[in-house]
Amino acid sequence: MIGGGPISQKYADKIGADGYSQNAVEAVKLAKRLLNIA
Known part of the structure; x- marks a missing residue:
C-alpha cells in the first residue's frame, strides 16, 4: 500500500x-x- 503527493495510481499499478x-x-x-474490517 502506497500513496501521497508524489505517488500516482499509475505508479502503484506499475509496481x-x-x-x-x-x-x-x-x-x-x-x-x-x-x-475486511470496514
Whole structure:
C-alpha cells in the first residue's frame, strides 16, 4: 500500500502495490477494506 503527493495510481499499478491512496484519511479506509474490517 502506497500513496501521497508524489505517488500516482499509475505508479502503484506499475509496481504491483496492494493499494493506493492520495491521503492518510483515504489510506485508513483502504486499509480497513483490504483487511475486511470496514
